[in-house]
Amino acid sequence: MKSLTPSFLLRSGLLLVMTLTFSLSNSSFLSLGNMYALGQSFALLGLITLGLALTMIAGEFDLSVGAIVAVAGLVMVKTGEVQPLLGIGLAVGTGVLIGLVNGALTLTLAVSSLVTTLGVMILLRGVAVWIEGGQVVTYANFDAADLLDLKLLEFLSPRSLVTVGCFVAVAALLRFTRIGRDIYATGSRRKAAMMSGARVPLSILVAFALSGGAAALVGALMSISLATASSQFGANLLLQAATAAILGGVALSGGVGRPGGIAVGVLVLSVLNNGLSLMGAGSPTILLLNGAVLVVVVLIDGDLPAIARRAMQRARPHATST
């Protein structure tokens, strides 16, 4: 099958090995309660990684996702007191708008998106502190929190289903629509894409808009779940999302990545962190192992096509190699 690339198999294999290791070393790893915790982690990290990955596939990078999470959360709490759906809608709208600004700035200034989104990130952190106004911003609607994190089938929740839904939607977008193909083309070889009629500016705008929208949705839902919005939220999410994206097979150079792979990457990181936390590992250990797993995967990935080729040649010595 086309989608079962050696890269995907490597990552899936890693996920399997980790799951086995953790379930053998700790009896509560496979408990339904822990699976629920894992599902919630996936819901959070998966959605933000998906958005970031879209910009990476388009050959760009959105550094502002963490800051969008904070701002969106604040917008949600400030406007969604009475009607949570309104608050979520406005928050996501804000995220999409910020994404469009990111895209527009990158296009018009003709600089790397690392520069533009860095500037937007710093600006947004300031905006978040300003909205917060030195107070603790609480969201008193606990019913919404209960509903959002309600246990479905013991390990799912509406929040994790939202993330799964977004993965399906993005997968459909990338596979079946013209803009999806354009995004891949924009990330692979920008000049060739332009020559061949791919709509490069539109692709960049769509990628950033979706990234902003996804990050904002994460922020809005997080604020409901935690019944609070804070300018400090999302501070750790950018690095985690980048790690998960790369673990998920998304190339920094662009043009490569699939939602299925991204989901596996997010799961690898979520399982790793969940398992280590269950074992009582401290933050330094968790960070160290996150980095180690990333390095190992990237190193093997580089050699993977060569390893696969040699393995195939050994398997069929009389066939000509393609």
Add this chain to the structure above:
Amino acid sequence: MKNTSLSRLLVVALLAAAGFAGSAHAAARGSKVILLGADDVCEYCAVYNNAARKYAKEAGIDLELVTNKFDAAQQASQVDQAIAKKPAAILLWAIDGSALIPSMRKIKAAGIPLLLTDVEPDKKFQDLWIHYSGGDYVGEGRGAAQLMVDAFKAKGLGTSGDIIMITGILGQSQSIDRSRGFKEELAKLAPGIKVVGEQPGNWDQGVATQAAAGLITKFGKRVKGVYAHEDAMLAGAIVAAERASMDPTKMAMVAVGCEPIGVTLMKSGKMYGAIKQSPLDEARYAIDSVVAHLDGKKLEKTRYTPMPAVTKVNVDRECEPWPAK
């Protein structure tokens, strides 16, 4: 015959009572308790964590320590995991007093006893927890205001002047409460002393140095004193003052904590005083509360750790050195 039966009955009754009492105390021993706390990266937290482990071991409690790096979403996830492990009790150092409320509701719904330490959320949610032990941040702020007034007097600065404030992380309840208590009390005690500027030091000495430097550049020699939410941050502000050619021994320098760095500064005269908050006290109170609850004893709702005002005069008596790891 009757006497023998009666005395036998009495002996049996006494033994039963003794056995019962013994088993009631044994209820705490061996119990699995999960402490959800803050990472060792923060020195205060590291001392607290080590002390908690030590006191728990002495009490015979099986304490599992799960830490996070000041991330509310991570701690909420750890709560989900802790609930799945079904411990005898959960001891929670809420990394954010309001963001962990939904998690506390989950703990209550799961029927697991919840005791809080160090961070006291809004009292309107107090049905969610059995007991809080730890610092009283508003009270500390008030104590610091009194110290500031005393410092002004001691340094011959009178009863009016401008001061600056270096706070903890913005939006955290500790910072908000230590500011509020301070400002409210200061307004009552000495309306002439005004906080003309405040910046966050984020509980970090380096950040505090920069924050204070900015304020000192802006206000210059007008600044007669500094109130920092933590000794380590005041140390940073003192560095900034010295760089600006100001003499901290002539200024009203006040902080909260009485940490080892604060003790050094008080003895050298660069810091006037601090309100004590000891991680050892907090850990002791926290473990005691868990043991008491598991032993079936009734606890008051709140128990604040001692927060005496400390200056050079009583520093050796009040502030014990933090044990090395």
